[in-house]
Amino acid sequence: MRQSKLFTKTRKESPADEVSKNAEFLIRGGFVHKEMAGVYSYLPLGLRVLNKIENIIREEMNKAGGQEILMSTFQPKDNWEKTGRWTGMDDLYKVSDSSGREVALGPTHEEIVVPILKNYVTSYKDLPVAVYQIQNKFRMELRAKSGMLRGREFIMKDMYSFHTSQEDFEKFYEKMKEVYKTVFNRAGIGHLTYLTFASGGTFSKYSHEFQTITAAGEDTIYLDETSGVALNKEVLNDEVLAQLHLEREKLVEHKSIEVGNIFDLKTKYSKPFDLSFTDEKGEKNIVLMGCYGIGLGRLMGTVVEALSDDKGIIWPEAIAPFQIHLLSLGEDVAVLKEADTVYESLLKAGVEVLFDDRTGLSAGEKFSDADLLGMPLRAVVSARSIKDLPSGGIEIKKRTEEKGKIVTLDELLKIFKK
RNA sequence: CGGGCUGUAGUAUAUCGGUUGUACAAGUGCUUUGGGAGCAUUUAGGCUGGGUUCGACUCCCAGCAGCCCGACCA
Numbered sequence: 439m440r441q442s443k444l445f446t447k448t449r450k451e452s453p454a455d456e457v458s459k460n461a462e463f464l465i466r467g468g469f470v471h472k473e474m475a476g477v478y479s480y481l482p483l484g485l486r487v488l489n490k491i492e493n494i495i496r497e498e499m500n501k502a503g504g505q506e507i508l509m510s511t512f513q514p515k516d517n518w519e520k521t522g523r524w525t526g527m528d529d530l531y532k533v534s535d536s537s538g539r540e541v542a543l544g545p546t547h548e549e550i551v552v553p554i555l556k557n558y559v560t561s562y563k564d565l566p567v568a569v570y571q572i573q574n575k576f577r578m579e580l581r582a583k584s585g586m587l588r589g590r591e592f593i594m595k596d597m598y599s600f601h602t603s604q605e606d607f608e609k610f611y612e613k614m615k616e617v618y619k620t621v622f623n624r625a626g627i628g629h630l631t632y633l634t635f636a637s638g639g640t641f642s643k644y645s646h647e648f649q650t651i652t653a654a655g656e657d658t659i660y661l662d663e664t665s666g667v668a669l670n671k672e673v674l675n676d677e678v679l680a681q682l683h684l685e686r687e688k689l690v691e692h693k694s695i696e697v698g699n700i701f702d703l704k705t706k707y708s709k710p711f712d713l714s715f716t717d718e719k720g721e722k723n724i725v726l727m728g729c730y731g732i733g734l735g736r737l738m739g740t741v742v743e744a745l746s747d748d749k750g751i752i753w754p755e756a757i758a759p760f761q762i763h764l765l766s767l768g769e770d771v772a773v774l775k776e777a778d779t780v781y782e783s784l785l786k787a788g789v790e791v792l793f794d795d796r797t798g799l800s801a802g803e804k805f806s807d808a809d810l811l812g813m814p815l816r817a818v819v820s821a822r823s824i825k826d827l828p829s830g831g832i833e834i835k836k837r838t839e840e841k842g843k844i845v846t847l848d849e850l851l852k853i854f855k856k
Numbered sequence: 857c858g859g860g861c862u863g864u865a866g867u868a869u870a871u872c873g874g875u876u877g878u879a880c881a882a883g884u885g886c887u888u889u890g891g892g893a894g895c896a897u898u899u900a901g902g903c904u905g906g907g908u909u910c911g912a913c914u915c916c917c918a919g920c921a922g923c924c925c926g927a928c929c930a
Contacts, residue, residue, distance in 0.1 A: 450880065450892065451868045455922050475922065529929075546930055580857060580928060588929085596930095638930095645930090656929095701930070729930075768889050802891035809891090820890065833890095 439482075439760065440781075441794040444468075446481050448807050458654060460739035461585025463751050467810050469759075476582025476590035478735065483811065486759035488593070491734050492572055494624045494756065495595050502617045504570045504597055509550045511574065513542040517549035520710045529578040543576040548707040548729070551598045556713045559725060562602050565715060566610060570597035572734065584654065586739030587695060597730040600708075602715060607726045611700060614730050618648055618698050625737060626754020630744050631697060634659050635669040635682060638701070644673065645701045649694035652744040657696055660689035695740045703727035751812030752837050760792040761854065763813035765804045767820035769797055776830050777819035783847055789854045812837055817850060 446468030453465050456472070464470045469484030480488055496506065515532075518524035524532075524542070531543040544550065551569060559565060575594045582590050597614075601607040615633055622631040631650045638645040647670065649659045658671040662684050669678060671691075679686060708714070708725040717723055738757075745752045755761065762784065766777035777795065784791040792813060794804050801820075808816045818833040825831075826844045834850060835842030 447881085448892095449867065454868065455862090457923070472922095523930095527930085548930085577929085581924095581926090583923085699930080703930090731930075770889095798889090800889060800891080800893055802889095802893080805891045807892085818890080822890070 439792050441792055442796045444482060444792075446483065448810055456585060458583075458585035458587065458739075458743075459746060460587065460654070460742040463742055463746055463810065463812075464586065464739070467751065467812070470586070474590075476579055476588060476592075478586060478589065483759045484738070487738055487753070487757050488734055490757040490759075491625060491737055492593075492595075495572065495621055495732060495734070498617050498621050498624075499570050499595065499597060502568070502613060504568045506571065507554075507569050508571050508573060509544070509547050509554070511544050511576075513544050513547075513550055515540045515542065517553060517711075518542050521549055521707060522710075523549070529580075531576045531578050544573075545575055545577045546729075546731075547571070547573075547596055548598070548703070548727075552707050552711045552713050552727075555600060555725075556711055559600060559713065559715055562715050562717045565725065566599060566601045566606055568597055568599040568610070570595060570730075584656065584739075586735045587654070587656070587743075589735060592736065593734040595732045595734065598703075599728040599730070600713075601726045601728070602717065602723065604726060607702065607728055611702065611728055614700050614728075615646065618700065618730070618732070621732065622648060622650070622697065624756050625741065626756060627697070627737075627741055627744055632659065632661060632666060632668040632694075634694075635667075635673055635678060636699070637670065637672050644678075645699060647696050647700075648698035650697050650740050650744055651692045651694045652740065653693055654743040655693035655695040657694050659692050659694045661692055662688050663690055664688070695736070695743065697737050697740050698730075698732040700730045701728060703729055746812070749806070750810035753812045753814060755814045758812070758814050760790045760813050762789060762815045762817055763792045763794065763808045763811065764817045764819070765794045765808060767801050767804065767818060767822075770821050773819055773821055773824060776824055780817065780819055780832060780847055780850070783851060784854075787851050787854060789851075809837070814838075815853075816842070818842070 448468055449466045452462045456462055456465060464484060465472060467483065468481055470478040470480055472478055515524055530545055532540050533543060534540045572593065572595045574591055576591050579588055579590050582588055599610050601610065619628065622628045627650050631648055634647045634649045636645050636647040649657060659668050660674055661668040667682055667684060669682065704726055705724045708727055713725045714722050715725055742751050764777065764781055766774055781791060781793040814837050816835045816837065823831045823833040823844055827846060829846055831844040832847065832850055833842045833844050
């Protein structure tokens with residue numbers, strides 16, 4: 439991608455109406471555009487990040503046996519009345535059409551997925567099954583805040599699993615813990631993310647969350663740093679400490695962001711819709727369920743919060759919009775020609791490259807943009823880099839490093855050979 | 857939802873009850889080119905609706921919007 443053709447531009451000033459670091463950098467870099475409080479559009483750079491996160495999640499969910507579907511955003515009122523959540527869920531968006539018919543804008547999809555499965559699940563032979571989707575969700579947050587971290591419209595992966603027994607559910611639940619760890623490792627925040635013991639809401643006493651430690655977090659967790667076992671503040675009590683074999687004195691308090699959660703739903707949603715199966719003995723049983731969520735935009739915002747520096751974002755390689763940011767400096771014809779050759783060679787080698795081919799900009803401006811946009815590797819072609827090698831050199835520098843080095847084109851290409 | 861603050865150009869800000877000033881961005885010309893360049897020139901602004909007033913961007917009221925604190929958060 440040639441940056442001269444990219445319709446978005448970077449911005450030097452921080453937006454006045456955003457305080458959070460993730461929103462500031464993402465808006466200044468032109469990754470997202472804010473529409474209203476808690477609602478953002480994804481622009482080319484931001485969408486590339488989102489797509490990469492989505493693909494990681496999709497791959498891992500498929501590997502775990504999940505079957506991808508895409509459910510409707512409009513949800514019938516009847517279904518919500520059946521589960522008692524039409525009036526019971528404060529943050530449900532309700533919209534009505536010209537005939538006065540009311541529907542819900544999906545904040546979650548139990549009310550849809552259960553009736554779907556009811557069409558197909560009748561026997562123990564049909565279970566277990568897990569389905570998931572990646573889709574926009576709507577929640578009427580009383581106070582959207584912290585940029586991408588708490589939105590009113592957001593993209594979420596929600597998986598629902600269906601089982602014949604509690605044992606079977608628990609086996610899957612344990613597997614999902616590992617799957618989630620893999621997702622966060624691949625997204626580059628695994629080293630900061632902990633599985634925490636959390637409260638379970640009204641129908642299940644406890645659940646688990648994945649919390650990423652960062653100062654901007656809204657949540658507070660307590661971590662035993664030697665064992666890596668952690669729990670949320672709201673469940674910090676003697677009973678839980680004993681259950682987890684933790685000592686209060688050894689726990690360290692951290693601010694964190696909830697990037698994922700996994701829940702035991704038991705029969706909470708299968709019962710109202712009578713989602714049941716016939717077992718080996720011919721007896722009818724209610725299906726047991728679990729649900730597993732990851733907020734994609736929130737994950738993106740969390741990465742920015744956790745991995746940026748004062749100059750800008752530092753994308754992990756796996757979710758960076760481009761693998762390399764190539765810069766040409768100056769207007770010298772030889773430099774521009776060489777930079778073009780490098781760009782075309784990278785493209786040919788299948789490397790995702792953002793090429794800052796803009797002319798008329800100072801070197802400092804290009805460097806600042808590169809720092810802000812946060813590609814893992816920066817490559818500079820300039821009069822200076824060319825002079826350093828007889829064959830024409832390229833200065834490369836990792837986003838996390840201060841000093842770069844001069845390499846040949848072949849050496850640069852070799853970096854991306856797998 | 858309770859409390860607080862704020863709405864001026866694409867962005868960030870300033871002043872003022874009497875022709876809204878600046879910086880960046882954008883356009884044009886020239887110069888410059890390794891950490892957000894220089895000169896000249898051009899373009900572009902008072903959230904909406906009421907009220908007070910000779911006159912309102914400024915004061916008052918309402919609405920809308922945004923941010924912050926709190927509560928809430930499958």
